[in-house]
Structures are given as C-alpha cells and as structure tokens.
Amino acid sequence: MAAASFRWILQLHKDVPKAARFYSEGLDLTVNVCTLRWAELQSGPLKLALMQSPNDHVVQNGYSSLLSFTVTDINSTVTKLMTLGAELDGPIKYEIHGKVMPLNLYRHLQLHF
DSSP: OOOOOOOOEEEEESOHHHHHHHHHHHHOOEEEEEOSSEEEEEETTEEEEEEEOSSGGGGSSSOSEEEEOOOSOHHHHHHHHHHTTEEEOSOOEEETTEEEOOEEETTTEEEEO
C-alpha cells in the first residue's frame, strides 16, 4: 500500500487575490494559479492553497491557521507585510532559536518569523 503524500495546506479567505498578493509580494511565494475563488502558491516543495470562504466565518477574531516562516531580514519583511495589510499581534520575542514576531492578516491568520 502506498503512503499518503502531502498535497497542500488550505486557508479560507474573503479576498483570494488580495491574500495571494500578500504571500507573493510579502514573502516571495510563487503563484502557480490565482482566480477570484482559488489560488495555489508554492515555497520550495510546500504548497499553500487559498480558497474563497463560502461565508463570513473567516473574518471572526479567532485564528484559522498558524504559519511559520524563516526570513533573512525580519525588519524589512515585517515592514513590507504591514504595507500589504498585516498588523502586529504582539512584541518581537528574542527566543533561543531566533526572533519571533507574531503578525496577523485579516484578523484570522497568524504568522511567526
């Protein structure tokens, strides 16, 4: 029997093209496809799928997913992401493994660096 292979992580978004722009321009993910209702982005072997939310559930204050990224310059990356609509969700923490800065996008997605 063949083992399962990981296909993608899916997030629901109210505005798929805006979310795709956030990831492509802010974090340099490659856009494989983007429509009004569906987008697929890629970073190395990992794929992130974005789908239009069937209702406004996605805009509630709880987080729907938590993603972690490694970046070379946290300050310039955070500045770029904030111009694309992200908001700080706490202070920079100086952990043993590196700086951690929580950001949120559309009040439902939390990003750590």
